[in-house]
Amino acid sequence: MQPQLEYLADSIWTHHAYGKNAIYSEGHHGNAILSHNQMLAWENIDISNNRFERRGLLHATIEPIAPGQKEVHVVCVHLDLFEKGRIQQLERIVKRIHEHVPDGSPLIIAGDFNDWRENASEILEAELGVSEVFRALHGKHARSFPAWFPFLPLDRIYIRDFKPIEARCFTAAPWDRLSDHGALLAELAF
Numbered sequence: 001m002q003p004q005l006e007y008l009a010d011s012i013w014t015h016h017a018y019g020k021n022a023i024y025s026e027g028h029h030g031n032a033i034l035s036h037n038q039m040l041a042w043e044n045i046d047i048s049n050n051r052f053e054r055r056g057l058l059h060a061t062i063e064p065i066a067p068g069q070k071e072v073h074v075v076c077v078h079l080d081l082f083e084k085g086r087i088q089q090l091e092r093i094v095k096r097i098h099e100h101v102p103d104g105s106p107l108i109i110a111g112d113f114n115d116w117r118e119n120a121s122e123i124l125e126a127e128l129g130v131s132e133v134f135r136a137l138h139g140k141h142a143r144s145f146p147a148w149f150p151f152l153p154l155d156r157i158y159i160r161d162f163k164p165i166e167a168r169c170f171t172a173a174p175w176d177r178l179s180d181h182g183a184l185l186a187e188l189a190f
Contacts, residue, residue: 073108
């Protein structure tokens with residue numbers, strides 16, 4: 001079976017970055033960003049808090065979508081299972097964005113936040129001026145885990161300088177067989 005990133009990059013998005021976070025006997029896992037537009041730069045940063053949970057932050061800068069617009073910064077994350085570790089990782093995400101993303105630049109932060117207590121939004125909204133797409137459109141975070149019976153809101157899409165148009169969480173077949181998390185989709189506009 002072909003890895004998901006290779007399949008999607010080959011058939012849909014030719015511009016992509018992959019940050020490998022963990023290697024084990026059966027393979028590896030990490031974060032990926034795929035784009036229709038050229039990636040100007042990308043960096044994978046280890047934000048692990050211990051040797052048992054390998055976690056990362058993948059930050060890509062994507063060329064402006066249209067002439068006269070700013071570069072888009074996209075951050076893909078996978079955070080710890082334990083709240084203390086997640087808080088530390090959220091602080092690192094905030095620091096990274098303050099240091100590497102100019103104020104007023106379009107920003108997307110997405111991934112598995114493992115945040116069933118729903119604390120990440122308060123921190124990221126206050127520190128970075130972002131809003132969570134599902135909460136903005138539907139009044140609550142998407143229930144994305146487990147995909148076959150979703151009741152925990154673990155996955156998120158945060159945006160700045162975009163307008164959310166639509167947001168969906170795919171958990172029915174065949175999505176429930178592709179991952180233990182539902183797939184999130186957001187349509188955004190400037």
